[in-house]
Each structure stands twice: as structure tokens, then as C-alpha cells.
Amino acid sequence: MSEAKKGHVLFFPYPLQGHINPMIQLAKRLSKKGITSTLIIASKDHREPYTSDDYSITVHTIHDGFFPHEHPHAKFVDLDRFHNSTSRSLTDFISSAKLSDNPPKALIYDPFMPFALDIAKDLDLYVVAYFTQPWLASLVYYHINEGTYDVPVDRHENPTLASFPGFPLLSQDDLPSFACEKGSYPLLHEFVVRQFSNLLQADCILCNTFDQLEPKVVKWMNDQWPVKNIGPVVPSKFLDNRLPEDKDYELENSKTEPDESVLKWLGNRPAKSVVYVAFGTLVALSEKQMKEIAMAISQTGYHFLWSVRESERSKLPSGFIEEAEEKDSGLVAKWVPQLEVLAHESIGCFVSHCGWNSTLEALCLGVPMVGVPQWTDQPTNAKFIEDVWKIGVRVRTDGEGLSSKEEIARCIVEVMEGERGKEMRKNVEKLKVLAREAISEGGSSDKKIDEFVALLT
Numbered sequence: 313m314s315e316a317k318k319g320h321v322l323f324f325p326y327p328l329q330g331h332i333n334p335m336i337q338l339a340k341r342l343s344k345k346g347i348t349s350t351l352i353i354a355s356k357d358h359r360e361p362y363t364s365d366d367y368s369i370t371v372h373t374i375h376d377g378f379f380p381h382e383h384p385h386a387k388f389v390d391l392d393r394f395h396n397s398t399s400r401s402l403t404d405f406i407s408s409a410k411l412s413d414n415p416p417k418a419l420i421y422d423p424f425m426p427f428a429l430d431i432a433k434d435l436d437l438y439v440v441a442y443f444t445q446p447w448l449a450s451l452v453y454y455h456i457n458e459g460t461y462d463v464p465v466d467r468h469e470n471p472t473l474a475s476f477p478g479f480p481l482l483s484q485d486d487l488p489s490f491a492c493e494k495g496s497y498p499l500l501h502e503f504v505v506r507q508f509s510n511l512l513q514a515d516c517i518l519c520n521t522f523d524q525l526e527p528k529v530v531k532w533m534n535d536q537w538p539v540k541n542i543g544p545v546v547p548s549k550f551l552d553n554r555l556p557e558d559k560d561y562e563l564e565n566s567k568t569e570p571d572e573s574v575l576k577w578l579g580n581r582p583a584k585s586v587v588y589v590a591f592g593t594l595v596a597l598s599e600k601q602m603k604e605i606a607m608a609i610s611q612t613g614y615h616f617l618w619s620v621r622e623s624e625r626s627k628l629p630s631g632f633i634e635e636a637e638e639k640d641s642g643l644v645a646k647w648v649p650q651l652e653v654l655a656h657e658s659i660g661c662f663v664s665h666c667g668w669n670s671t672l673e674a675l676c677l678g679v680p681m682v683g684v685p686q687w688t689d690q691p692t693n694a695k696f697i698e699d700v701w702k703i704g705v706r707v708r709t710d711g712e713g714l715s716s717k718e719e720i721a722r723c724i725v726e727v728m729e730g731e732r733g734k735e736m737r738k739n740v741e742k743l744k745v746l747a748r749e750a751i752s753e754g755g756s757s758d759k760k761i762d763e764f765v766a767l768l769t
């Protein structure tokens with residue numbers, strides 16, 4: 313049962329699934345601790361508000377300035393339009409919410425949208441920045457904003473190792489993609505660095521990580537800002553099980569049924585025998601890279617489950633899906649219940665782009681990884697996966713950023729049955745225990761959530 317309601321909090325996630333999910337998960341945890349939560353999603357499509365009974369979370373859409381016929385990614389290109397229109401919509405939404413019977417006390421916003429902080433401050437709310445990417449990437453952006461790290465003009469000229477407090481030395485390949493060369497991704501570079509432009513005015517800063525995962529980085533952070541690490545906010549069923557109904561990232565009334573056929577297929581495979589491959593919700597690999605991965609998997613001879621979004625399927629080698637089905641060697645699905653899959657005993661390793669949610673999920677479920685990072689925070693996450701936590705390996709690339717089938721196959725075999733693979737499995741099991749402890753009653757993240765709730769009530 314939920315506690316009696318204590319206060320009302322607005323959540324304002326950056327409108328991408330990988331950012332919305334950690335907000336939903338925090339809202340569920342806060343709701344169980346007595347907070348009423350409203351999730352505000354900036355969108356070009358209007359949807360009537362709906363409430364999830366289980367968690368007292370209401371979801372509202374506000375207009376982001378784009379039109380239904382425009383490409384869903386237009387808002388990532390025309391940043392000014394997104395900023396100006398969404399600012400107006402957010403101001404209107406908060407102003408009218410303040411006149412309601414249960415006015416909000418606080419706004420939890422994604423620092424990808426620093427304008428939300430200014431709006432909430434002007435409207436007299438307690439303002440909370442919630443990072444859904446790890447400190448590993450965010451701190452690099454912070455140092456760029458502060459002028460304490462100068463992004464090189466050419467990543468290949470004079471390659472030096474970048475040094476940041478609490479970090480191992482980072483090569484250009486380990487840095488977040490927006491931070492390894494001046495002029496590459498200029499819009500996105502400015503976008504991620506701007507997160508820190510007004511951050512000091514936030515009343516509190518949260519992050520979806522846990523203290524024991526990045527202890528050196530966290531120690532440095534704690535000396536600078538009022539930070540609370542409240543993660544991992546992976547659904548409770550796969551962690552502490554204190555919210556038994558919290559089985560996935562969705563809210564009750566929009567749930568899609570899990571794809572039983574995938575789990576049934578896994579059920580017929582021996583323990584730790586299947587290679588699971590997935591690249592999250594955004595990454596679009598080149599056709600060449602998809603083919604190298606497909607050939608690598610076939611070459612290793614392991615059973616595989618590959619989640620390939622509809623838009624990516626045409627990049628697979630022709631006949632690949634049919635041959636896998638015929639030989640019963642693998643399954644290509646359009647979308648899989650990833651948490652259920654990673655929790656399945658048949659899974660031996662996870663070939664991943666190292667998005668932060670996927671990384672936390674693998675770690676919480678004790679699955680070693682083969683990292684094929686593509687961009688944004690993924691290279692830095694992969695560096696920690698391989699060299700700091702030692703729970704996986706990262707595939708190397710050639711001068712054009714392509715990983716060959718031989719290299720991918722070598723990494724998969726190493727994790728599945730090499731000596732290092734055994735160590736990785738032990739290390740990931742240890743992190744799994746620490747992750748569970750952090751979010752369980754009295755754990756570091758649970759305490760931080762309680763402290764946070766106390767600030768709001």
C-alpha cells in the first residue's frame with residue numbers, strides 16, 4: 313500500500329525513451345513514499361492526460377512546437393524552436409497547476425533542458441536536476457563548460473590522454489562523442505555542455521547511478537554540489553522487489569503484453585548459452601556494421617537473440633533471419649522484454665551499444681557485456697565496463713569506426729568462455745549485489761530518496 317500523500321512533484325523528462333524511463337521509475341519510487349507525481353512530456357502529438365492507478369502518476373503532454381507530420385527527430389535539429397515553444401507550454405502548464413487543489417512543490421527536470429530550471433525558479437518551485445546519463449559523461453561536459461578541458465581541434469593530431477578528477481586517463485576514443493573533437497556535432501556539443509550553464513541554481517541534483525559504482529567520481533562530485541545518487545532505478549522486480557507490481561518501465565494503463573515467444577524460445581536453450589544483442593532505441597548502425605555483426609554471430613556458432621528495430625531490419629544480410637529460423641540457431645525479434653531476457657538463465661553475454669539504461673540493466677542482472685559503443689555517453693560507459701568494473705570487453709574499430717566480424721567474434725568468445733570472461737562474470741555478480749544493496753531498504757540510494765522526500769514534505 314502507498315503511504316498517505318505528502319506532496320506533489322512535477323517530472324519533466326527529455327522526450328526520448330532512454331530519458332523518460334528513468335523519470336518514470338523515480339516517480340514510481342516517490343509515489344510509494346507518498347508523493348503525488350505528474351509527468352509532463354513535450355510532444356508534437358496531443359494525448360489526453362491519463363493516470364496510473366498503481367502509482368498515482370498522471371501523464372500530461374504539452375506542445376513542443378512541432379507538427380504531427382514532421383519527422384520525430386526534427387526537435388533534435390531545430391533546437392531553438394523546441395526551446396521556445398516548449399518553454400511557453402511549460403510555463404503555462406506550471407502556472408495552471410499552481411492554481412489547482414494540489415499545487416506542485418517541485419519540478420524534477422532533465423538537465424538536457426536547462427530552460428526548465430529558469431522557468432520553475434521564476435514560478436517559485438523547488439528545482440531538482442535529474443541526470444539520466446552517468447557522471448562519467450556528464451562530468452566531461454561539466455569540465456568543458458568550466459573551461460578546464462579543452463576539446464582538441466583534431467582527434468588524431470597529438471592524441472593526448474584526457475585527465476579528469478576521479479577518472480582513469482581517457483583516450484579520444486573513450487570520451488563522449490560530443491567531446492572528442494571540436495566541430496564534430498557542433499549543435500549537440502553545445503546542447504550537452506549547456507546542461508551546466510545554470511546548474512548551480514538547482515536546489516538539488518539527482519543521478520541514476522549509485523555511490524559504489526563510481527566512488528571516486530562521486531567523492532569529487534560531493535565536494536562540488538548537493539548531489540544525491542538515487543539509482544539504479546531499474547524496475548523493482550529485477551532488484552529489491554519492494555514494489556512487486558513494478559515489472560517494467562511502463563505505467564499501468566499503457567502496458568504492452570510481454571512477448572512470450574521470445575521467452576519460450578530462450579526456455580529451450582541451456583544455461584548461459586545464448587548471446588543477446590541489442591542496441592537500444594536510437595542507434596542506427598551502418599549496413600556494413602550490421603553485416604559484420606551478423607557474420608560474427610554466425611561464425612561463433614552460439615545461439616543468439618537479436619533485437620532489431622523495424623527500421624533496421626533491411627540492413628541484415630539477405631536470408632539471415634530465415635536461415636537462423638531454419639537451423640533454429642537464433643531469433644531476430646523487433647523488440648524484446650529486455651529485462652526479462654537479461655534475467656533469463658540462458659543468456660551468456662550481452663552485445664550492447666552501452667546505453668546507460670542497458671548498462672545498468674546488465675549490471676543489475678549480472679550479465680557480462682561486449683561493448684559496441686557508437687556515440688554520446690556510450691564510449692565512456694564502455695571504458696568503465698572494460699577497464700574499471702571489468703565486466704566486459706569493448707570491440708576495437710578500424711580507422712573508419714567499423715568493427716570487423718573477426719574482432720566482434722573474438723570478443724564474444726572471450727566473454728562466453730575465455731578466462732577473462734570468468735573474471736568478468738564474478739565482477740558483474742559483485743556489482744549486482746552492490747546495486748541491490750544500494751536501492752534496498754536502508755541502502756545508499758534508498759536513503760537518498762528518503763532524504764529527498766523529506767525535503768519535499
Ligand SMILES: O=c1ccn([C@@H]2O[C@H](COP(=O)(O)OP(=O)(O)O[C@H]3O[C@H](CO)[C@@H](O)[C@H](O)[C@H]3O)[C@@H](O)[C@H]2O)c(=O)[nH]1
Binds near residue numbers: 328649673687
Ligand atoms: O528490444 C529491446 C531493446 C531495448 N529495450 C529497452 O530500451 C532501453 C534502451 O535504453 P539505453 O540502453 O539507455 O539506450 P538508448 O535508448 O539508446 O538511450 C539513449 O539514452 C541513454 C540515457 O541517457 C543514453 O545512455 C544512450 O546513450 C542514448 O542512446 C533499455 O531500458 C532496454 O531495456 C527493450 O526493452 N527491448
